[in-house]
Amino acid sequence: MVLATTAPAGLRSAAWTRSVQRRIALTDAFVVAMTMVIAHGLRFGWDLFIPLAGPAAPAYIWATVGISALWVLQLGWTRSRDIRVIGSGPEEYQRVLSAGLRTFGIVAVAGFFGGWALSRGYLLFALPVGTLVLFGYRRIWRAWLHAQRRSGRCRHSVVIAGPRRTVDQMVRRLASDYDHAYQVAGVCLSGGDKGRALAEDLPDVRVLGSVAEAATAAQQVGAEYIVLAGNEDVSLSEARRLEWAVEDTGIGLIVAPTVADVAAPRVLVSQVAGLPLMHVEPPHFSGPSRALKYAADKIGAAAILLVLGLPMLVIALAVKLGSPGPVLYRQQRVGLGHEPFEMLKFRSMYVDADARRAEALAQDDGNGVLAKRHDDPRITPVGRIMRRYSLDELPQLINVLRGDMSLVGPRPPLPAETALWDEDVFRRQLVRPGITGLWQVSGRSDLSWEESVRLDLHYTHNWTLGLDVIILLRTAWAVVAGKGAY
Structure with missing residues (x-):
């Protein structure tokens, strides 16, 4: 899992990233619009100007348009199209679900304070059906994205920096799973020349230098991110200097802790004395x-x-x-x-x-x-x-x-x-x-x-x-x- 990612000003965004996000946004808008139109048609027929019940209530067609626009905006505001969650893990689906729940929560509150009685059948059809169809379309996009990534496309080039043993494990785990967005362009190892010698058995991965040279090495190979793995050989000041070194390069910095297979809901990051500390909640087996x-x-x-x-x-x-x-x-x-x-x-x-x-x-x-x-x-x-x-x-x-x-x-x-x-x-x-x-x-x-x-x-x-x-x-x-x- 990723503890923190810094995205400096001018961070490079690959063309495929913008293309995928734009296509998914269009799909989201199409699904939401069709769901709301079908919900309107099934509940009220095709009379577009049936009014809502309540004082100064607009016609249902405007409610349909307004809810559709709000839902599409919520899908953006929940960052359901964030390239870091698209294509892997449950977070993407959870954000899609959250967008739907927030949309209809806002509609319910607005209807209550406006004195408008929205049809429950209309809303209860649109929310679950629309969310399920969005899940289906997102699953199709995920399958397409996985196929692209297995072909070596739609990936971010990264340099992994850290101690040899940790870097070795990360490279092997990333190489065994083709569904993620990261392609290892090389590694930078702590320990100087000794670290380089120990890394000769890494499969198909170039050693680009030491951790201190990671920013320069990433620029040379055109990497979009540096992944700083749990590194006991890098001091706090050295890690800070690495962050500064990538500020104006357009390269992102990802910090990967040594704790693996911990889901995001169990993680809280707090700042204490200028240190970002990761709190890991223990799993609960009862309650x-x-x-x-x-x-x-x-x-x-x-x-x-x-x-x-x-x-x-x-x-x-x-x-x-x-x-x-x-x-x-x-x-x-x-x-x-x-x-x-x-x-x-x-x-x-x-x-x-x-x-x-x-x-x-x-x-x-x-x-x-x-x-x-x-x-x-x-x-x-x-x-x-x-x-x-x-x-x-x-x-x-x-x-x-x-x-x-x-x-x-x-x-x-x-x-x-x-x-x-x-x-x-x-x-x-x-x-x-x-x-x-x-x-x-x-x-x-x-x-x-x-x-x-x-x-x-x-x-x-x-x-x-x-x-x-x-x-x-x-x-x-x-x-x-x-x-x-x-």
């Missing part, structure tokens, strides 16, 4: 917010079961006719506090699958502890279809009603897997496992074991109800795409 999550899980699971009850009966019949054996597969998994529970799934494998588990372990697809294979011979034809679209997991809604699982959470592990864990991985079980989670919407079985663990731990320590909503929306997209499921 009112967790009670709210527990209640939301129960209500959500019950509602989904009511909607999907008939389709689940059809799936159950397909499983029964597809191969001999029971409809449901019951398996011991490890839940909250390392307590075992019986997880339910539609049976997607032949009845002798557990006896043939060693076969899968001997030929996994490189994801280690997870032991997954694209061509697992134990999966039935019906099971292969169910797994592609995660239909086999629907009975886990019953586990949610029982209190064993959550709608969103870490992947529920097998007892045999926990025997291979180290102490850090055990922290996944501080929360209830989920039907879906960051691991599922970020690649599912295509992820390495290390990346799956990192995502689960990130969720465990940074959970919010808003993050759950975003993960559920992204899950729908991942299920439809069928990517990474086998």
Whole structure:
């Protein structure tokens, strides 16, 4: 995560940045306008000049225009198109949601003080539908941006400055994820000549000099930012001089602390004696917010079961006719506090699958502890279809009603897997496992074991109800795409 970014006057902004922001702004305006027009048409027909109820009330058409303009402005004021949040993480979606809530909060207050009775059906249609459509369009833009970044386009060139070990870890993490906006142009290492010698094994990255030379080196390679990584060899005065050195160069300075995988809501930056101090709130594993999550899980699971009850009966019949054996597969998994529970799934494998588990372990697809294979011979034809679209997991809604699982959470592990864990991985079980989670919407079985663990731990320590909503929306997209499921 980034602690602070300074953007000096004249900071260079790549042409692609302005182009992307302009296109997204046009999309936002189109979606908002269409949503409000459709809401007006469905509620009032196409009579544009039906008046609002109340003294000196304008026609609804002016309310539609005014709300649309306010909503578009709020999308800008919440900085939902900030290039630093577009394309990665949940912050972009949270800002889009915040813009919608603020818009309709302002409308409600204005209507109250103006004595105007706005139609509740009109507003209750526009807010959720418009926000969901905005999410969908933003997801399409994100997919396009990711494709561009995998091709080496739409990236900011950066120089990473810091100690060799920290720089090495940052370069490797950035190289393993193509969805972010940063392309490493080189590194500057602390420790002088000794630091340079130790850095010879860094993959495909040039060592440009020492940390003191970072500003000059960044100018030479055309970098847009310098990332100053946690550096015990740089004094406060030296770091300040580096900030001064980039003032008139158009190069931004990003300070990356050594604390990783901490979400922004848990971070507060305060200034004490001229020092920017980062306060990291501890994660909360109990309390009112967790009670709210527990209640939301129960209500959500019950509602989904009511909607999907008939389709689940059809799936159950397909499983029964597809191969001999029971409809449901019951398996011991490890839940909250390392307590075992019986997880339910539609049976997607032949009845002798557990006896043939060693076969899968001997030929996994490189994801280690997870032991997954694209061509697992134990999966039935019906099971292969169910797994592609995660239909086999629907009975886990019953586990949610029982209190064993959550709608969103870490992947529920097998007892045999926990025997291979180290102490850090055990922290996944501080929360209830989920039907879906960051691991599922970020690649599912295509992820390495290390990346799956990192995502689960990130969720465990940074959970919010808003993050759950975003993960559920992204899950729908991942299920439809069928990517990474086998």
